[in-house]
Every structure is written in C-alpha cells, then in structure tokens.
Amino acid sequence: MRRYAFLGLFFIPFVLFGFQKKEIPEGFKYYQDFKPTESQIFKKGHGRISRIQYADIREEGMISSWKKPNWELMPGGIRAIGSRVVEGQQREKDILEEYHGAETISTMHGWRTPWLTLSMGDVDWKDYSVETTVKPSAALTGGEFTTAGLAFRYQTPRHFYAFMLQKNQEAGLYYRPFDREATREAEAWIKLGSVPLEVVPGRSYRVKVQVEGQDIRCSVDGKEVIRGRDARIGSGRVALLADNPAEFGPVSVEGTLERKSEPPLPACARPKLVQEINLGPTKSDDRSLYFYDVDTDKELEIIITERMKDNSSYRCIEFDGKELWRVDGIKYPLGENSSDEPVCVFDINGDGKNEVVMAADLKLQVREGRTGRLLMSTDAPKPNQYLGDKTYRYERQLGEYIRPVRLSKADPPGFYFKDKYTNIWVYDHKLQLKWHRAMNTGHRPTAIDFNNDGRNEILASFTFMDAADGSTLWQLPNLSDHLDNTLYQSLDPGKKPKRLYLAFGENGLLEVEAETGKILYRGQLGHIQLVNIADFVPEKPGLELLTQTRWREDRVHYLMDKDLNILAIWLGTYGNTYDLPWGEGGRMLPMTPDGIVDPMTGRVIVPRFGSVETVIQDPRWKQKIVVTEDGDVLKLFGPEM
Numbered sequence: 274m275r276r277y278a279f280l281g282l283f284f285i286p287f288v289l290f291g292f293q294k295k296e297i298p299e300g301f302k303y304y305q306d307f308k309p310t311e312s313q314i315f316k317k318g319h320g321r322i323s324r325i326q327y328a329d330i331r332e333e334g335m336i337s338s339w340k341k342p343n344w345e346l347m348p349g350g351i352r353a354i355g356s357r358v359v360e361g362q363q364r365e366k367d368i369l370e371e372y373h374g375a376e377t378i379s380t381m382h383g384w385r386t387p388w389l390t391l392s393m394g395d396v397d398w399k400d401y402s403v404e405t406t407v408k409p410s411a412a413l414t415g416g417e418f419t420t421a422g423l424a425f426r427y428q429t430p431r432h433f434y435a436f437m438l439q440k441n442q443e444a445g446l447y448y449r450p451f452d453r454e455a456t457r458e459a460e461a462w463i464k465l466g467s468v469p470l471e472v473v474p475g476r477s478y479r480v481k482v483q484v485e486g487q488d489i490r491c492s493v494d495g496k497e498v499i500r501g502r503d504a505r506i507g508s509g510r511v512a513l514l515a516d517n518p519a520e521f522g523p524v525s526v527e528g529t530l531e532r533k534s535e536p537p538l539p540a541c542a543r544p545k546l547v548q549e550i551n552l553g554p555t556k557s558d559d560r561s562l563y564f565y566d567v568d569t570d571k572e573l574e575i576i577i578t579e580r581m582k583d584n585s586s587y588r589c590i591e592f593d594g595k596e597l598w599r600v601d602g603i604k605y606p607l608g609e610n611s612s613d614e615p616v617c618v619f620d621i622n623g624d625g626k627n628e629v630v631m632a633a634d635l636k637l638q639v640r641e642g643r644t645g646r647l648l649m650s651t652d653a654p655k656p657n658q659y660l661g662d663k664t665y666r667y668e669r670q671l672g673e674y675i676r677p678v679r680l681s682k683a684d685p686p687g688f689y690f691k692d693k694y695t696n697i698w699v700y701d702h703k704l705q706l707k708w709h710r711a712m713n714t715g716h717r718p719t720a721i722d723f724n725n726d727g728r729n730e731i732l733a734s735f736t737f738m739d740a741a742d743g744s745t746l747w748q749l750p751n752l753s754d755h756l757d758n759t760l761y762q763s764l765d766p767g768k769k770p771k772r773l774y775l776a777f778g779e780n781g782l783l784e785v786e787a788e789t790g791k792i793l794y795r796g797q798l799g800h801i802q803l804v805n806i807a808d809f810v811p812e813k814p815g816l817e818l819l820t821q822t823r824w825r826e827d828r829v830h831y832l833m834d835k836d837l838n839i840l841a842i843w844l845g846t847y848g849n850t851y852d853l854p855w856g857e858g859g860r861m862l863p864m865t866p867d868g869i870v871d872p873m874t875g876r877v878i879v880p881r882f883g884s885v886e887t888v889i890q891d892p893r894w895k896q897k898i899v900v901t902e903d904g905d906v907l908k909l910f911g912p913e914m
Contacts, residue, residue, distance in 0.1 A: 300528070307346055332390070333512070334390050336357060343389055349522060350522040351391070353421070357386050359414060385779065389515045392510050393511060397530040397532055398426075398510060398526065401425075401526050402482065403423060403482050404480065405522050406479055407422060408478070408521075409475070409519050417517060419518060420438065420441075421437065425512075430826035431822075431829055432449060434506065435514055438470065438472045446491055452798060465501045480493060487503060487504045488501075541855050541862055542879075542912030544913070553590075559579070561614060562576070563578075563618075564576075567597065567618055568626075568642050568643040569642060572891060574589055578614045583604055584602055585603040586601045587645075592893075598644055598646075599645065605671060607633070614632075615671075615672035617629075618642060626642060630677075632675065636652060637700065649703075651704045655669055656668075657711050678731065679720070680701055682726065684701065686702065689718060694755060697712065709743075712734070718734075719759040749783075759775055760773075764818060774804050778824075782804065784837060799822035800822050803821050804819070805851075806819075809862070821845065821850065828845050829844060830875060832872050832873065840873065850865050851888040864885065866885065867880075884902050
C-alpha cells in the first residue's frame with residue numbers, strides 16, 4: 274500500500290525588521306507498491322476500457338485511451354502493456370487513410386504519440402531520491418525493443434526531467450521543455466547527458482535518481498552513471514515512462530518538500546438551484562441538447578435530438594417541459610459525428626422570426642421555429658470524390674455542422690453545411706447551393722465580417738474565404754492537422770484590433786491577423802483544442818486567454834495575458850471550459866468539469882455540482898446559468914453570494 278510519512282520540520286530563522294513568510298521544508302517518505310486493494314477499477318464507454326486507478330496515481334497521455342488500458346497490476350509492481358511504438362505506427366496509417374495522402378500530418382501524429390506515463394506523488398516535492406526497478410520487455414513490439422525509465426520533478430505531461438534506459442544501448446538524462454514538440458529526427462526532449470550502457474531486454478535494473486537543488490545524480494544497480502546540473506524545474510512529482518511493454522517494481526521516494534504559499538482564492542458565488550426541467554423518458558442512450566430562442570420570444574427553448582437505430586427524432590420543449598413540436602421517424606443517422614448534429618436556429622427568410630435549419634433523412638430542411646412546420650426542403654449534397662477510396666454509406670451527405678453565413682448585405686443570411694473534415698457547401702436563404710469546396714474544413718468553420726461590409730468571410734482550417742463565392746482571400750502556410758476552435762476578438766478592447774485566435778491541434782495556439790493571414794504568434798504548447806477569452810485577472814490590463822491541451826499530453830491549461838505572455842500553467846480535468854461571471858463584482862472565472870476554479874492556479878473554488886451540459890444566458894435570470902444533467906432531469910443553477 275502507499276505510505277506517505279512526514280518526518281518533521283527544519284528550523285528557519287525569523288527575518289529582521291518584521292516577519293517574512295518563508296517556504297518551510299518538510300521531510301517525507303513515500304512508498305508505492307501498487308497493491309490491488311489500494312486501487313479502484315475505472316471504466317469508460319460501455320465497458321471498453323477498464324484500468325487501474327489510485328488516489329494519487331494517474332495514467333497520463335492519450336495512448337489508445339478510447340480502446341484499451343495501457344497498464345496492469347502484477348505481483349510486486351506494475352507493468353506497461355501498451356505500446357507507443359505500435360500506436361504511432363497505427364496513427365500514421367489511420368490518418369493517411371482519413372486525410373488521403375496527407376503524409377506530413379500522419380507522420381506527425383506518429384512522432385507525437387505520447388509516452389506510456391504513470392505519474393504519482395506531490396508537485397511540492399523538491400529535493401529527493403526516487404528508486405524503482407525497471408525491466409524492459411524481452412520481446413519485440415512493433416519491431417522494436419523497449420526504452421523505459423523514471424521521470425522526476427514532474428510538473429505536467431509536457432514538463433519534467435527523465436532518466437531513461439534506452440534500446441540503443443545507452444542511459445540518458447533529459448529535460449522536457451513544455452513548449453517544444455517532437456520531430457521526425459528527435460524527441461521533444463533536450464539531452465543533458467548520456468553514457469553507453471548495455472540494456473538487456475528481459476533483465477531487471479535498479480534505477481535511482483537523486484536531485485538536490487541543481488544537482489542531479491543517476492544510478493543503475495548502485496553505480497552512479499550520470500551526473501548533471503539543471504535549474505529549470507525546482508520541484509515536482511515522479512513518473513514511470515516507457516515506449517513499449519516494461520515492468521516496474523515498487524516506487525520509493527524520500528526527501529524534502531516545500532509547501533508553496535498561495536494567495537487566497539477569488540471570492541465566488543455558490544450555486545443555487547433555480548429550476549428543474551424534466552426532459553421526459555427516452556429510449557435513446559445518445560441524446561444531445563441545444564439551447565436556442567426557437568419561437569423568437571427572447572427566451573430560450575431546448576432542441577433535443579435522440580439517436581436510435583431507425584427512429585431518431587428532433588423535438589423542441591419549453592423550460593416548463595411543454596413540447597412545442599417533434600419530428601419523429603428519422604431513418605438515417607443524425608449527422609456524421611455523435612457529438613454534433615447539423616442543426617441551427619436563426620432568421621433565414623427575413624420575416625423577423627427564427628427558423629430551425631437542420632439536416633434529416635438526407636434532406637436540408639427549414640422549419641418554422643414555433644411549430645416545427647416544414648417550410649422548405651432540398652436534397653443534401655452527394656458525397657464528393659475528394660473522399661478518395663473511402664466508401665460513403667449513403668447516397669447523400671448526413672453532414673456534421675450547420676451555421677448561418679451572411680452572403681450579402683441586402684439579403685437574409687444563408688448557411689454553410691459541412692461533412693466531418695473534407696467538404697463545405699454554402700447555401701443562400703432560399704436553399705440554393707451557391708458554392709462547394711473540397712478542402713480541409715476543420716471542425717467548425719468560423720464566419721466573421723472583418724471589414725464591416727455586411728458580408729461574411731469564412732475561416733476553414735488554413736483557408737480564409739469570401740463567403741459569397743468561396744474564393745480564397747489568404748491561406749496559412751506550412752501547417753497540417755485541422756482547426757479545432759476559433760475566437761475572433763481583441764485581447765485589449767479599444768487599444769488592440771480584433772485578431773483570430775486559433776486552437777489548431779498539432780499546430781498549437783496561433784494568433785492571426787484577419788486582414789492578411791499573417792501569423793503574429795505561434796505557441797508550440799501541445800495539441801491545443803480549446804480557447805477562452807475573458808477578464809479572468811481584472812487587476813491586469815486587457816483580457817486573458819485560457820487554452821488547454823487535449824488528445825495527447827492532455828489537460829494542460831495555459832493562462833496568458835493580453836500580449837500572450839504565459840501567466841500560469843496548471844493541470845485540470847479533460848473537458849469543456851466556460852466563462853462564468855460569478856466572481857466578486859462580476860469577475861469571470863473558469864467553469865470546468867472540476868467545478869469553478871482559480872484561473873491562476875486551477876485550484877477549485879466551488880467544487881463540481883453536477884454534470885455540466887452548458888452555460889446559458891436567459892432574460893429570466895439576471896446572471897449566467899449553469900445547466901447540469903442528471904438522468905432525465907436538467908438542473909439549472911444561478912449564483913448565490
């Protein structure tokens with residue numbers, strides 16, 4: 274079992290001329306022998322994953338996370354059973370098929386497949402020794418033997434030191450900077466030292482690292498093999514690392530930690546239940562909710578999609594549970610992606626009332642918002658040959674996303690309709706197809722009017738287009754992957770112009786000038802997938818940008834100032850983040866799956882109070898409302914100071 278013992282305090286003298294708060298070192302011992310009784314079974318997604326989980330141990334990275342576990346308990350320790358090597362090879366193959374020859378992005382995904390990583394301990398550990406046994410597998414996996422070892426002063430999956438026993442017959446000491454990415458030629462690590470060492474597959478090695486201040490000493494089987502100095506990380510947890518199957522024994526750590534003094538948490542309102550909404554029973558295990566002012570009464574309604582094998586449906590209800598309308602008996606799937614149905618609400622015909630624009634049964638439909646009555650319909654587009662040798666199951670597109678687009682200043686808005694990644698179609702307000710492009714669309718193309726001429730431009734991944742005809746205005750050079758999330762905003766309103774802030778997956782975070790497509794900033798910070806902008810730190814000028822990693826080396830959050838200087842880096846929970854003005858004086862605070870958190874540290878201010886569906890603004894309440902889902906009931910929470 275895990276033992277974590279404090280050994281006492283070291284004396285720190287008072288400072289003359291008053292008291293100055295000092296960090297007080299504490300001695301500690303930590304021992305983890307991975308006893309099954311200390312672990313719980315974690316399951317995800319209809320039982321597809323079953324993995325071990327301890328109170329202070331986390332499997333980092335996203336290796337086969339949706340498919341199978343990567344670690345298992347064994348007598349006297351734990352073993353890595355996944356393979357970074359095989360996963361990287363498979364990702365290259367899968368993405369080549371999905372992107373149809375886009376070799377750069379497919380090989381990039383292979384290089385950047387995260388290491389098998391099991392982290393444990395306390396981020397406040399400072400000077401300590403850590404010791405375990407490492408046994409690389411005797412078998413080849415993916416055509417390669419195993420590299421494995423210890424990480425220490427481990428801050429995040431992107432920031433640590435590591436001592437590795439390598440398949441190329443050497444031992445190496447490395448530093449992993451948070452803002453560096455792997456290439457075909459090299460890992461995202463900086464080598465601090467190495468020595469030749471015969472690493473025999475199937476043999477156990479006693480590995481020990483001692484770190485004190487800047488000094489680092491690494492030993493194998495009781496013999497010091499590398500000594501180095503580096504001051505870039507001063508404290509952190511420990512972790513087990515491997516790229517292929519390997520076995521590890523119990524982990525023992527002994528040394529001193531320093532509890533860092535932190536400022537008080539920002540004041541925040543507590544959640545008060547303001548309404549419950551009964552959604553009614555469903556036969557579907559795949560239900561999605563969309564909040565729109567469907568009947569143009571300035572109050573929100575809920576569109577509910579329910580996916581079933583041959584009888585899917587759209588229905589719309591008021592907040593009191595009253596059903597406004599229902600469209601049943603939809604035979605084809607509701608979109609290509611289970612997380613997004615192609616549906617949107619806006620005034621498409623210019624009559625001052627909202628309509629529902631949606632895709633269903635291979636048709637594009639416009640329905641009256643208040644009644645659901647069908648007003649217009651046309652066939653969805655046919656699959657495009659850009660999909661190459663990928664066989665599409667249906668004679669017409671299901672679609673993934675619909676959003677309004679203003680094609681001219683005089684006419685009501687039309688809309689774009691897209692498939693998962695490779696095609697975009699633009700229709701006018703009469704459902705006439707205006708243009709189509711086969712291209713890398715990204716997840717959610719963004720329509721903006723950067724020159725205030727009453728017409729939109731559309732950013733779809735690398736390409737900025739005129740919405741009226743699809744012509745290219747500019748294109749971002751030398752990038753791969755696809756665009757995940759976009760904001761068009763100023764980080765310093767009144768002093769700086771609006772810019773495009775792009776969560777661009779493997780490309781990191783980009784700031785782009787909308788007029789020219791010039792990249793003003795690029796942060797190689799991991800697989801960046803979400804971006805929020807708000808006044809998170811009101812004592813600083815301008816607004817702050819909060820972004821986070823997903824997919825690999827996930828849940829690393831970066832808070833940046835108006836000039837994109839990093840203010841803080843912290844680990845949160847994987848999931849959406851919302852800007853919630855529940856702080857004192859209306860201060861914006863991040864609402865995450867952990868609850869409402871301090872933007873500077875990620876510390877929880879208000880613990881999670883339900884499974885958050887979304888955050889809404891509705892005139893029935895003066896403040897933003899958090900919507901949580903509990904089975905067939907939605908619970909709406911407002912702020913109570």
